[in-house]
Amino acid sequence: MALETLNLEHIPSTHRVYAAFFRDVTNSDFLHAQLLARNPDFDYAFIEASSVISRRHLQSAIFNALVTILDGTLLSATPHSEVVLSMSPNNNIADAYRRWGIAPGKTKDLIVVKPAAHTPEAMWAHLSESIKGTPVPLSDEEISKATDWQKMRKYYSLNSVQMLSKIESEEKKRQEMERLAIMKMALRGL
Numbered sequence: 406m407a408l409e410t411l412n413l414e415h416i417p418s419t420h421r422v423y424a425a426f427f428r429d430v431t432n433s434d435f436l437h438a439q440l441l442a443r444n445p446d447f448d449y450a451f452i453e454a455s456s457v458i459s460r461r462h463l464q465s466a467i468f469n470a471l472v473t474i475l476d477g478t479l480l481s482a483t484p485h486s487e488v489v490l491s492m493s494p495n496n497n498i499a500d501a502y503r504r505w506g507i508a509p510g511k512t513k514d515l516i517v518v519k520p521a522a523h524t525p526e527a528m529w530a531h532l533s534e535s536i537k538g539t540p541v542p543l544s545d546e547e548i549s550k551a552t553d554w555q556k557m558r559k560y561y562s563l564n565s566v567q568m569l570s571k572i573e574s575e576e577k578k579r580q581e582m583e584r585l586a587i588m589k590m591a592l593r594g595l
Contacts, residue, residue, distance in 0.1 A: 407540035427538035450488035451507035454514035494589035514551035
């Protein structure tokens, strides 16, 4: 089973979060249509993997979403849409969905997140039946294969950060971009 339980510090154990990563998804049209139809069976955060920098980046967004859920201060309609919104450096939900949400006919690599009390076995059975793609580990190595760094620089306004061009090591540059993106997410709305 490629479904993973994410344990986040400072979040009560009653708020479990499950996540899975699928590559080469061929039915993003269908999945997007289920979200638009508000099909309760597809009440997941579907995240475009090319817009995710790392596991830490994803976990930061999930943590921010869970804090708003626990505080009762949701900015979006559902806990799942809050996860997508939390990826963004601003509070524009339409912009967040356009950049981090599933894109019909375009999303090929998909991260699925569900902050819920479902049993992992039932959730995995539904996902593996519904998503036409290859499950892979939700690891930094797999995420980095999907990351579109040009998009990340644009989405987090990193093109104007001069110090990034002075970093020679690609690995160090990516770590710095991850750090800056997470900081922008944390400062959202301030």
